[in-house]
Amino acid sequence: xxxxxxxxxxxxxxxxxxxxxxxxxxxxxxxxxNLDSQGATINIMLLGVPAKGGLYIQExxxxxxxxxxxxxxxxxxxxxxxxxxxxxxxxDVIKFKPTGTFVSGTTNxxxxxxxxxxxxxxxxxxxxxxxxDQFIPLTFKATTSTSVALPVDEITATINGVAVSTQxxxxxxxxxxSTVSAVSKAGATLTFASLDPxxxxxxxxxTPLKAVGECAISVTSAGNEKATGRPVILPIRLTLGVxxxxxxxxxxxxxxxxxxxxxxxxxxGEKIKYKAMGACSVVRSQLTLRRGKCEINATAVGRKxxxxxxxxxxxxxxx
Amino acid sequence: xxxxxxxxxxxxxxxxxxxxxxAVLKGAxxxxxTVSATTAKNGSTxxxxxxxxxxxxxxxxxxxxxxxxxxxxxxxxxxxxxxxxGEASFWISANPPPYAIGLTExxxxxxxxxxxxxxxxxxxxxxxxxxxxxxxxxxxxxxGEDRRYDMFIPIRIK
Numbered sequence: 278x279x280x281x282x283x284x285x286x287x288x289x290x291x292x293x294x295x296x297x298x299x300x301x302x303x304x305x306x307x308x309x310x311n312l313d314s315q316g317a318t319i320n321i322m323l324l325g326v327p328a329k330g331g332l333y334i335q336e337x338x339x340x341x342x343x344x345x346x347x348x349x350x351x352x353x354x355x356x357x358x359x360x361x362x363x364x365x366x367x368x369d370v371i372k373f374k375p376t377g378t379f380v381s382g383t384t385n386x387x388x389x390x391x392x393x394x395x396x397x398x399x400x401x402x403x404x405x406x407x408x409x410d411q412f413i414p415l416t417f418k419a420t421t422s423t424s425v426a427l428p429v430d431e432i433t434a435t436i437n438g439v440a441v442s443t444q445x446x447x448x449x450x451x452x453x454x455s456t457v458s459a460v461s462k463a464g465a466t467l468t469f470a471s472l473d474p475x476x477x478x479x480x481x482x483x484t485p486l487k488a489v490g491e492c493a494i495s496v497t498s499a500g501n502e503k504a505t506g507r508p509v510i511l512p513i514r515l516t517l518g519v520x521x522x523x524x525x526x527x528x529x530x531x532x533x534x535x536x537x538x539x540x541x542x543x544x545x546g547e548k549i550k551y552k553a554m555g556a557c558s559v560v561r562s563q564l565t566l567r568r569g570k571c572e573i574n575a576t577a578v579g580r581k582x583x584x585x586x587x588x589x590x591x592x593x594x595x596x
Numbered sequence: 597x598x599x600x601x602x603x604x605x606x607x608x609x610x611x612x613x614x615x616x617x618x619a620v621l622k623g624a625x626x627x628x629x630t631v632s633a634t635t636a637k638n639g640s641t642x643x644x645x646x647x648x649x650x651x652x653x654x655x656x657x658x659x660x661x662x663x664x665x666x667x668x669x670x671x672x673x674x675x676x677x678x679x680x681x682g683e684a685s686f687w688i689s690a691n692p693p694p695y696a697i698g699l700t701e702x703x704x705x706x707x708x709x710x711x712x713x714x715x716x717x718x719x720x721x722x723x724x725x726x727x728x729x730x731x732x733x734x735x736x737x738x739x740g741e742d743r744r745y746d747m748f749i750p751i752r753i754k
């Protein structure tokens with residue numbers, strides 16, 4: 278099965294057309310499906326908005342690949358920018374209120390018939406650049422409902438037991454395996470996603486793959502009958518990994534004239550060099566103890582922007 | 597790719613001698629690819645190791661026909677014919693998409709991996725005793741068109 282998936286992926290990659298350059302802006306928002314035709318609110322968070330310009334968030338009918346939509350709901354367009362007069366700044370929780378029907382020019386659009394969605398694009402300060410163009414599909418309920426507006430769900434999230442939010446990022450080291458947990462106040466279903474390749478997410482386990490910059494995990498509430506859904510972003514600052522001998526540990530004392538194999542590589546796979554002092558010797562990563570105090574210095578090279586050099590001292594007494 | 601091939605050619609006198617058939621290739625991003633042999637019998641396996649690869653970029657490791665300059669490696673053993681899958685291709689990723697979690701091989705810390713890749717005389721209709729075939733690394737289909745990650749170590753099939 279595994280090989281079939283690999284084969285399929287390879288074949289798919291061979292057949293796939295050239296990919297457009299991916300947008301830098303990471304979009305998260307909820308709810309995106311089964312929206313009320315009137316009165317729906319989507320809570321949006323953006324990450325990685327390029328500094329060179331602002332964005333427009335529009336409701337549009339999907340256009341053919343490579344073209345921009347022409348049928349858009351101009352009444353609800355938002356301008357996302359740090360500039361004066363913008364609807365929201367890029368770091369805000371953005372409230373977007375699409376409608377199930379709208380008029381574009383002389384065209385009446387019914388989003389239960391046409392494929393509507395959120396269209397993200399650079400604003401007027403970056404004219405003609407399509408690199409941030411993104412289309413996120415929306416679906417609407419077939420009939421208008423008169424439901425009462427629900428409160429927005431509240432999500433409490435932790436990484437390694439520490440509360441994390443956009444106001445309180447956490448710092449993790451390269452390859453420091455960590456666990457994300459979150460609770461929805463409304464008891465809604467939560468989904469987790471990594472917003473940046475610098476951090477891998479497998480279930481709830483985060484593995485930072487870089488030691489410079491940032492990554493982020495999104496936790497999104499699907500909403501339920503008590504509250505509407507929303508995403509939260511958990512920013513992670515990345516730092517150098519902790520270079521160690523791995524799982525290896527020596528006891529404080531051991532029998533004199535015993536031989537103990539020492540690890541040859543560090544937790545990051547670097548070759549370890551040993552220097553023995555006192556009542557011991559290390560030859561080809563094998564420790565031979567004599568009676569008395571033995572001191573071993575273990576060193577391994579570091580790697581720029583991933584982990585520092587290893588330099589650790591081990592003391593063991595031969596008895 | 598030209599740069600990589602030139603680097604390989606430059607390294608060959610040092611890395612490959614008539615007595616030692618292992619080869620080492622350093623990539624443009626500092627990644628190092630090592631093969632245990634550059635000559636092999638049809639159906640045998642070659643141990644391939646990687647180190648210092650960028651763990652944020654998933655890769656395919658496979659035995660492929662060397663493509664024309666600037667083109668994606670294709671075809672590859674194990675990549676086309678299900679009957680010929682064997683151990684001819686591997687998907688290595690520290691951050692696979694959700695549908696592939698548990699199906700990929702993981703990078704070890706430091707961007708390392710070791711796999712035994714099966715090589716064959718024939719890859720599809722191509723005969724590797726007549727066309728150039730190589731142990732090949734390329735970015736996975738998440739960056740399928742990005743040729744910066746391509747690496748080739750030619751293998752002679754006896």
